Amino acid sequence: MVxxxxxxxxxxxxxxxxLLSEGERLILPALQALQHEFxxxxxxxxxxxxxxxxxxxxxxxxxLSFYHELRTSPPAPIIxxxxxxxxxxxxxxxxxxxxxxxSIAPVGSRSADGSVDVVEVFCLxxxxxxxxxxxxxxxxxxxNLDSLTRAVATARDEVNA
Amino acid sequence: xxxxxxxxxxxxxxxxxxxxAVAIAREAAVRGADVTLIRNGxxxxxxxxxxxxxxxxxxxxxxxxxTESDVAGLFDAGFLxxxxxxxxxxxxxxxxxxxxxxxxxxxxxGIVDPLSLNDYEAxxxxxxxxxxxEIGGDAVVEEVLASGLRGRGGAxxxxxxxxxxxxxxxxxxKYVCCNADEGDSGTFAxxxxxxxxxxxxxxxxxxxxxxxxxxxxxxxxxxxYPDANDTMREALxxxxxxxLLGNGVLGSEHAFDLSLRVxxxxxxxxxxxxxxxSLEGLRGMVxxxxxxxxxxxxxxxxxxxxNVMTLASVxxxxxxxxxxxxxxxxxxxxxTQVFQLAGNIAQGGIVEIPFGITLSELVNxxxxxxxxxxxxxxxxxxxxxxxxxPADKLDVSLDYEAMLAAGGMVGHGGVVVFDESxxxxxxxxxxxxxxxxxxxxxxxxxxxxxxRGVETIDKIREGVDRxxxxxxxxxxxxxxxxGSLCAMGGLTPMPVQSxxxxxxxxxxx
Ligand SMILES: Cc1cc2nc3c(=O)[nH]c(=O)nc-3n(C[C@H](O)[C@H](O)[C@H](O)COP(=O)(O)O)c2cc1C
Ligand code: SF4
Ligand code: FES
Numbered sequence: 001m002v003x004x005x006x007x008x009x010x011x012x013x014x015x016x017x018x019l020l021s022e023g024e025r026l027i028l029p030a031l032q033a034l035q036h037e038f039x040x041x042x043x044x045x046x047x048x049x050x051x052x053x054x055x056x057x058x059x060x061x062x063x064l065s066f067y068h069e070l071r072t073s074p075p076a077p078i079i080x081x082x083x084x085x086x087x088x089x090x091x092x093x094x095x096x097x098x099x100x101x102x103s104i105a106p107v108g109s110r111s112a113d114g115s116v117d118v119v120e121v122f123c124l125x126x127x128x129x130x131x132x133x134x135x136x137x138x139x140x141x142x143x144n145l146d147s148l149t150r151a152v153a154t155a156r157d158e159v160n161a
Numbered sequence: 162x163x164x165x166x167x168x169x170x171x172x173x174x175x176x177x178x179x180x181x182a183v184a185i186a187r188e189a190a191v192r193g194a195d196v197t198l199i200r201n202g203x204x205x206x207x208x209x210x211x212x213x214x215x216x217x218x219x220x221x222x223x224x225x226x227x228t229e230s231d232v233a234g235l236f237d238a239g240f241l242x243x244x245x246x247x248x249x250x251x252x253x254x255x256x257x258x259x260x261x262x263x264x265x266x267x268x269x270x271g272i273v274d275p276l277s278l279n280d281y282e283a284x285x286x287x288x289x290x291x292x293x294x295e296i297g298g299d300a301v302v303e304e305v306l307a308s309g310l311r312g313r314g315g316a317x318x319x320x321x322x323x324x325x326x327x328x329x330x331x332x333x334x335k336y337v338c339c340n341a342d343e344g345d346s347g348t349f350a351x352x353x354x355x356x357x358x359x360x361x362x363x364x365x366x367x368x369x370x371x372x373x374x375x376x377x378x379x380x381x382x383x384x385x386y387p388d389a390n391d392t393m394r395e396a397l398x399x400x401x402x403x404x405l406l407g408n409g410v411l412g413s414e415h416a417f418d419l420s421l422r423v424x425x426x427x428x429x430x431x432x433x434x435x436x437x438x439s440l441e442g443l444r445g446m447v448x449x450x451x452x453x454x455x456x457x458x459x460x461x462x463x464x465x466x467x468n469v470m471t472l473a474s475v476x477x478x479x480x481x482x483x484x485x486x487x488x489x490x491x492x493x494x495x496x497t498q499v500f501q502l503a504g505n506i507a508q509g510g511i512v513e514i515p516f517g518i519t520l521s522e523l524v525n526x527x528x529x530x531x532x533x534x535x536x537x538x539x540x541x542x543x544x545x546x547x548x549x550x551p552a553d554k555l556d557v558s559l560d561y562e563a564m565l566a567a568g569g570m571v572g573h574g575g576v577v578v579f580d581e582s583x584x585x586x587x588x589x590x591x592x593x594x595x596x597x598x599x600x601x602x603x604x605x606x607x608x609x610x611x612x613r614g615v616e617t618i619d620k621i622r623e624g625v626d627r628x629x630x631x632x633x634x635x636x637x638x639x640x641x642x643x644g645s646l647c648a649m650g651g652l653t654p655m656p657v658q659s660x661x662x663x664x665x666x667x668x669x670x
Contacts, residue, residue: 069384069426085545
C-alpha cells in the first residue's frame, strides 16, 4: 500500500515550517504541521523545529513526548482509533477490543501485513452510538467486527486510489 | 421543489448519513424529482439517525433511522409529500422527546444549514451581537451576570464575574479562549454545536471579545473531532468574508480575530491552564492558581476562558434578555443545561432542559432505559471524573448544588448509562488507569497515586488481602482528593469511591 504522506526530508520539512503563520511559530503547531505532512515527526526534526521556533532542543523534545498523538516513526496507511472510554465500554468496547486483537492487531500495535495500526483513544464524541471507532478520519458508530472490516476496506481503497 | 434535510453531523455520518444522502440524490435524479438536499446538523435524537426530514406544508416530516436500502421505498411511498411509512416519525418538532425540551443554546442546531450565514440570520442569528454593540460592554456584563449563567465546562463558575474581571483588567493585549477540548466520555454537545451551528459559537466569542476588550480569540478543539474542525474552519472563513470577524466587526470600530487550534490527544489540555500552555505550543502542564487566567492567562495576558456551551449561550441571552434565561432552572443553577444521554441507552442524544430535572427522568423517561433492554445498574454523570449512581438513587435533582450534596457533579452534562452486566470494580480500575495515562505529571498524588490505585484495585480484584487493600485504596483516594493540584487527580477518587460506596459487592467477587 502507498502512504498518504510525503516522504521525509530535512529540506521538505523546512518548507513546511516556512509556511507557518506568525502566530503558529510555536513548538506544538510546528510539530503538528510536520506530522500532517509526513505522517510522523522523526527525531531528526527536533533540532530543525527548535531552531525554527527559536527554543531549546530539550523543550521541543518535551512537547514531542508529551502528546499521545505525535509519532516519531511512520504510521501504517490505515489507523484504526478505537474508543475505549466509559460510554463505549457500556456498549461493549471491551469485547470489541478483544475481537480486534484477534482479527487485526492488539491495541498499540500493527497488523501482520503492516497495513493497519490499532490505537486507543478516549472518546470520539459519538457516545450515544457506541462503540465508536475512527478509521483514518472517518467516524464509524455502532461498530462490530463486520462493519469495522468494511470501513477498513473502504479506507484501503481510498489510500490506494 | 422539495427540500430534504440529511444531517452532516458526524454521529449521523457514523451510521450512514452520507450513503443515504447520495442515495436520495441518485433516486431523485432517476425519478426526475426536483429536490434540494441540505446537510443540516443533527436534531440530537441520535437513535433515529440518519434522520431524514422532508419539508411539507404542515412542517418537517421525519424518517429514521434510514439506511441506503430504504431510500427507494421511501420514494415509492411518496415521502416527498410527507406520506406515511414504517420509518416515519411524523412532524419532527411534534415528537414529545423534542417538544418537551427547552432549546436555548441548541435552538438552531439541526434546523439550519450550518454554513449558511443567511439561514443563520433568518433564524435569529447576529441579533445578540448587534444588541451587544448597541448597549456597550458594561451593559453586556450586567446582562451576563443577571442571567445567572455559570460555566458549562465543569466547574460552574459564574460567567459574568469572569467577564467583568477580564473587562476590568488593564492590558494592551487580551485574549478570549474557547475551551472546545470536550474530552469527557459521554459528552458531545460542543461537537454537535460546532458541526450544526458554528456561527453561534463565533457570535458568542465576538461578543466576548468586544465586551472584554480582547482582539484575538482562539478555539481550542481536539484532533478526535475532524469533522467539527473542518466545519469550524469553513465557518471562520465565511465569517471573515462577511465582516463578522477581522477589523471593524459588523461595521463597528471593534476588531476581533479568531482562529482554530487543535490539540494532539491529551485529556488534561481541557483543564484551562494546561490548555493555555498548549495554546502557547508547550506541554500541557497545569499551572498553579493564582494567578487566575482572567488576569494572567495566555502569554501572561488577561484571558477569558469559557466552554463552548457557555459562549454559545450568550447570544440567546442577549436576544431574549437575562430575565428570560434567569427565569429557567432551579436554585443557584439558572437557565438550561444541555444534557447528553450516552452509553447503553435506548434513546440517546441531546436533552436541553432547565436545571432541576431528575437523573431518573433523564435516564428513564427521555432515555427509555437501556438499549440492551436489561435493567439499568449504574449511571455516571459528569464525565470520567464524575460519580457513579446506582439505579435506586436516580431521584437526584440535576443542578450544581444538589449534585454536589449527592456526592457527584454535573460537569459538562454527560450522562452515561450501564446495564447490569457492568463490573464496577473494573470501572473503578479504569478511572485510576485513565488518570495514570492522562495525568500531566506535575504533582505526586496524581502521577504516582493513580498508578498505585490501579495496582491496589488489581489486588482487591484478585482477592489479595481485601480488607487491608480496601482501606489502603480509600486512604489513597483521600490523599489524591486533598493533595492534587487540579481536579484531574482531585476528582479521580469520585468515580472510584462512589463505586466502592454503592457497589461494594463488586469488590468482593
Ligand atoms: C482534567 C480537567 C479537564 C477539563 N476538561 C474540560 C473540557 O474539556 N472542556 C471545558 O470546557 N472545560 C474543561 N475543564 C474545566 C476548565 O478547567 C475550565 O474550568 C473551563 O474551561 C472554564 O470555562 P467555563 O467557565 O465556561 O466552564 C476541565 C477541567 C479539568 C480539571
Ligand atoms: S492533579 Fe494530576 S493533572 Fe492535575 S496538576 Fe497534578 S499531576 Fe497534573
Ligand atoms: S466514549 Fe466512546 S465516543 Fe465517547
